[in-house]
Structure formats: C-alpha cells, structure tokens
Amino acid sequence: DLESIYKLAVDKNVVRRDVIWIFMHMDLEYENFDPSLLKHSGRFLTFNPKSCCGIISEVECSCGRWSKGVDEYIGQTTLDVLERVVASYGNTSAPVWNCSSVDKFDFQTGFYEKMTDILGQGNNFTLSTLDNQVKEIGLPLIIDIQDRNESHAVEVGHWQNEFKINKDFKVSKLKKIYRIGIVMGLPWAYFVYPNGSKSVNTSSKGKGTLEGYFPSLLHELRKRMNFDYELILTNEYGIRSKEGKWKGLEEEVIDFISPYIDMSGISIVIRKKKTTQSIFKFMTVLKLEVWMGTLAAVGAVTLLIWMLERMSPYSYSNARHLYPEGGRQFSFGESLWFSVTSLTPQGGGDSRLLAFIVLMLATFTSNLAAFLTVERLEKTVQSMEELIRHPKITYTVADSTIVHRHFINMAHAEKVLFEKWKNLTLNSGAQTQSEYRVWDYPIQEQYFHILQVINRGFAKVEEAIEGDFAFLHDTMESSPLVLPSNKEADSSALLAKPYSPTKRTLFEKIT
Structure with missing residues (x-):
C-alpha cells in the first residue's frame, strides 16, 4: 500500500522537500492513510467515489476494495461497451464498399449513434456536446488533487477529462533545486562545533554547523535568485579506483558548468626570513671560525706580552732603574688594550702588522657591503x-x-x-x-x-x-x-x- 511505500521513501531519505513528490492512490481506501507520517507536504491524487461505479462494470456496484487496478477496470468496461454495440447489430453483415461508394459514411454515422445510445443508458462513460453538435465521449474518471501535510489538506482541484483548479487555490512557482558538491577545506567549507573547534571531516557533519565561504555564498545566491539546493559534501576531488568506480567529485563523470571562480593552480608557500635587529649584526658578515681565530690571536698576544712583562729581567716592572725617565707597565689589562688597539692602524708601526690589519679591514668592509646588498635583493621562488x-x-x-x-x-x-x-x-x-x-x-x-x-x-x-x-x-x-x-x-x-x-x-x- 501507499503508506508503506511512503515510509520506505522517508527512511531512504528520498522525500526531503515539500510539494515535490506526487502520490496517487490506486484504490478508494485513501482515507486510511495516516497524515502524521507526512514529514513534508506532498501532492495526492485520489479517485472520487462518485466515479467508482462508472469505472467498475458491475450490475450492483458496491465500490468496496478493488481487486484490480483502475486501468484494468477501465479496459474491461470499454470492452463491455464495444460488445454491446456489436451485439446491437444482430445478424447484420458488415458493409462492403470501395472508393466509388457514396454511402460509406452512413455506417460510420450509424456506429457512432448506436454507441452514444448505449453509453447514454449507463453511467460508464460521460457524453458532452461540443460547439459543432458533436458528442464527445469521456472517461468515467474523477480525480481529486490535494496538497497535504500532517496537520491539514488544501484542495488544489480535480480532473474530469480536463484539469480544473479551484478558484481559492493560489498556484506558487516551484523553486529550482540544484545538487551542489563541495570539497571540504578551510576556509571554504567546514564544520563548527559547540566547543568552537573546526573540522573538515564529513563523517561528523551531524554534530556541527556547516560554515565557510561556499555555504555563505550559496545562502546569499538562494535569497537573490530564489532557488533551493542540496549539498553533497566530500573530502576528495575524485579518483578512479581499480574497480572502475569513482569517489569524490570528478569532471570526467559530472558535467560541470563553467566556473565563476576558476582554479588558479598550485602555489608555493615559504617562510619569510626574519630580519633580526641587533647591535651585533656586523658579526654575521664573517664566519664564526674567523672571529674565533681573531679573538684567539688577540688573547695569545695579550698573554704573551703579560708573561714577558712578568718574567723578563729587562721589563719595566723588574728593572725600573734602567728606565730613569719612566716606562709603560704592561699589566694584564694594559696588555689586552695594547693588543686590541693594534688592530686599528693608527700612527706608524711595523709594516707586516699594518698589512695584516689593512687586509682584515678591507675584507670585513667588502663582505659587509655585499651581505647587505644581497639581503635586500633576495627574491622568493617564482617558478x-x-x-x-x-x-x-x-x-x-x-x-x-x-x-x-x-x-x-x-x-x-x-x-x-x-x-x-x-x-x-x-x-x-x-x-x-x-x-x-x-x-x-x-x-x-x-x-x-x-x-x-x-x-x-x-x-x-x-x-x-x-x-x-x-x-x-x-x-x-x-x-x-x-x-x-x-x-x-x-x-x-x-x-x-x-x-x-x-x-x-x-x-x-x-x-
């Protein structure tokens, strides 16, 4: 019965929208249909009880439970009418005529008149006179059309050889329905859960709210363009398995329309280099080994000068009488200061030491200039x-x-x-x-x-x-x-x- 069919359609998630599905009762027991099952409004076509006896060719019409379909009843009734028309001719032989016969239309007129007389005696078929005085034979059917939901029903109209809409019924244009596939991904489409977390996993779609750019865009387009849609959510664009089946979305199977936002391809994302601001920025010009070698040389010279000052019998500390005009006492601090200042070419000095200092300064200056220039001109990867x-x-x-x-x-x-x-x-x-x-x-x-x-x-x-x-x-x-x-x-x-x-x-x- 129709009730069990409707339950199955709802369980399989087939019936999801209002006034989209049309249900037709093929018997007169439609009053037994439970309206509380209607989760969405539907359009129901039912046979009017007044046309029951016209459909069933029976002497005593009870209009009880039908044992056959309405198409079988109408076919049987039509055959009964034709048999009665043929029987009305008695033993009259069928007329024979050729192209030169002038009375060939007489038999057609007689057959039509006999059929209309027989139909007028019963209630199987309806007769209506047209403008040209020709009688039209109509099917013995009256079909009532209603829009129903779980609370009430609205009379749409009825059909009796032609469709007639009730004057009080307002015809509303049905919205177009599109089936739209979305590949889940931040920030385009994702689920937001009550705890504030976000996920693109389609297996948990019943627990979260769908948000993102695409749902918001579709919501706005639906309001402006007056349409409805069904979403198909997936995490894959679509690949073909070895068994020949497709999963996800795939243009080879689905005929996509021309996209409004075309895919721009593949991008490369690189971490930007952080330019650290430090007073020791100049030290990055030379490698750590160079700086460590320079410090080791300064330390070795400092230690050597300090040891000679302490151990030499001719130093100022050990032989002050040899320096009547005074001298420079090389303590450890004085030795360190002497070694550091020797790196800066001030005044005269040993030519070999001067050449080393000039070479180090020139190397440092050129490397610093090159380092700063390259740092400013460094570009990201473009291909x-x-x-x-x-x-x-x-x-x-x-x-x-x-x-x-x-x-x-x-x-x-x-x-x-x-x-x-x-x-x-x-x-x-x-x-x-x-x-x-x-x-x-x-x-x-x-x-x-x-x-x-x-x-x-x-x-x-x-x-x-x-x-x-x-x-x-x-x-x-x-x-x-x-x-x-x-x-x-x-x-x-x-x-x-x-x-x-x-x-x-x-x-x-x-x-």
Whole structure:
C-alpha cells in the first residue's frame, strides 16, 4: 500500500522537500492513510467515489476494495461497451464498399449513434456536446488533487477529462533545486562545533554547523535568485579506483558548468626570513671560525706580552732603574688594550702588522657591503624551475591531496613517454638507431625528480621547520591562509592561470 511505500521513501531519505513528490492512490481506501507520517507536504491524487461505479462494470456496484487496478477496470468496461454495440447489430453483415461508394459514411454515422445510445443508458462513460453538435465521449474518471501535510489538506482541484483548479487555490512557482558538491577545506567549507573547534571531516557533519565561504555564498545566491539546493559534501576531488568506480567529485563523470571562480593552480608557500635587529649584526658578515681565530690571536698576544712583562729581567716592572725617565707597565689589562688597539692602524708601526690589519679591514668592509646588498635583493621562488635548482630550499606537499596526485600523474606520464621512446629506439633498425642517437631525450624529466624530493620531504618537515622549507598546495586553500598581512609566510603561484579581474575582486571581498 501507499503508506508503506511512503515510509520506505522517508527512511531512504528520498522525500526531503515539500510539494515535490506526487502520490496517487490506486484504490478508494485513501482515507486510511495516516497524515502524521507526512514529514513534508506532498501532492495526492485520489479517485472520487462518485466515479467508482462508472469505472467498475458491475450490475450492483458496491465500490468496496478493488481487486484490480483502475486501468484494468477501465479496459474491461470499454470492452463491455464495444460488445454491446456489436451485439446491437444482430445478424447484420458488415458493409462492403470501395472508393466509388457514396454511402460509406452512413455506417460510420450509424456506429457512432448506436454507441452514444448505449453509453447514454449507463453511467460508464460521460457524453458532452461540443460547439459543432458533436458528442464527445469521456472517461468515467474523477480525480481529486490535494496538497497535504500532517496537520491539514488544501484542495488544489480535480480532473474530469480536463484539469480544473479551484478558484481559492493560489498556484506558487516551484523553486529550482540544484545538487551542489563541495570539497571540504578551510576556509571554504567546514564544520563548527559547540566547543568552537573546526573540522573538515564529513563523517561528523551531524554534530556541527556547516560554515565557510561556499555555504555563505550559496545562502546569499538562494535569497537573490530564489532557488533551493542540496549539498553533497566530500573530502576528495575524485579518483578512479581499480574497480572502475569513482569517489569524490570528478569532471570526467559530472558535467560541470563553467566556473565563476576558476582554479588558479598550485602555489608555493615559504617562510619569510626574519630580519633580526641587533647591535651585533656586523658579526654575521664573517664566519664564526674567523672571529674565533681573531679573538684567539688577540688573547695569545695579550698573554704573551703579560708573561714577558712578568718574567723578563729587562721589563719595566723588574728593572725600573734602567728606565730613569719612566716606562709603560704592561699589566694584564694594559696588555689586552695594547693588543686590541693594534688592530686599528693608527700612527706608524711595523709594516707586516699594518698589512695584516689593512687586509682584515678591507675584507670585513667588502663582505659587509655585499651581505647587505644581497639581503635586500633576495627574491622568493617564482617558478618550479627555480625551486628545483635552489640549493637550500626543501619542498613537499600534503600527502594524498589533489596536488600530490598531480605530481604523481605527471611523473607517471614522464615514465610512460620514456618507455615509449626507449622501445622506439631499441626496436628500430640500425640506421634508425643512429638517427635517434643524434638527439637527446626530448622530454625533460623533472616531475620524476620532483616526486622523489617530495617523498623525501615528508620525513624532513619536522627538521626543516626553522629552516628554508617550501610547501606546495592548492591556491584556493593556501591563498586565504597566507594573506598580505601575514608576516610569517610568503606565497607565489607556480601553475597560475591568466589574471581575472572578477576573480581578483571576489578574492579581495573574502579576504
């Protein structure tokens, strides 16, 4: 019965909106339908009891429980009427005529008149006279149409050979319904829980509230454009399994419309170098070994002068009588000061010492100028080629993402092309092989090496937190996280598509 069918449809989450589903009772027991089951309003088509006996060709019509469908009853009633029409001719043989006969329409008129007479004697079919005095035969059906919910019912109209709407019923235009798929990700779509935490896990969607840019955009578009939608939430763009099944969203299976915000590709996110302000900034020009060697030399000279002052019998401390005009007493502090001041070329001095000092000062000055110049002119990585050639930066992607799949597919394509090239050269003749050997392999094998670096980079993420590290990710997810006001990171598009003013305007609105 219809009640059990409706329960099954609700349990399977098929009935989710009002006045979308149309239910038709094929019997007269529709009064037994429990209206409390209607979670959403539906449109119900029921047979009017007045047309019951016209459908059932019975002598005594009780209009009880129907044992057959209405189509079978109408078919049987139609056959009964035709049999009565044929029986009314008695033993009259069927007329025969040819193209020259002038009375061929007489039989048609007679057949029509007999049928209308028989139909007029019963209540199986209806007869109505048209404007041209021709009688029209109608089906013995009256179908009532109602919109029902669990509390009340609204009479829409009825059908009796034509559809008639009640004057008091207001026809409302149904909204268009779109099924929209969203790949979960911050800040585009995510769940917010009562404790304030956020998650993009679709398995817990019943516990949190869906928020983000896409839900807010859809809500605003629904108000302005008057439509409804159903969301399909997933964490994957879509891949094809070995069994040939798809999961997630995939353009090869779903015919997407032209996007309003096109994907801009893959971006690289690098930690910005912090420029520390310190009074010891000048010391970063030379390596630690140079400074330690200089300090060791000053310390050794200081210690040697102090020891000679203490142990030499001709020093001022041990032989003051040899210096009637006075002398310089080299204590440890005086010895240290003498060693430090010798690094600055003031006045005359030994030529060998002067050459060493000038050389050290010139080296320090030139290195300081070069260091400050390079620090100002240092640029971020702008392309994949620059990232590959960079000697210091380690890079990787998030595991099992669309970006990771992109590099896997590109590396696989390079491998397949290389195998095709190898088979082409090895299986050709000797003369052809010599022609191929003139040329280098025409395809640059970069994605294979990139994938190797990415796989090694998974283990180096923790080690490179404080060092030079690049993160490759989807621009649509990484761009809002790396805003111009973020002083900790810098983002550059690697596989960017052409500039779009509309996309830029929308991006500025959401950021």
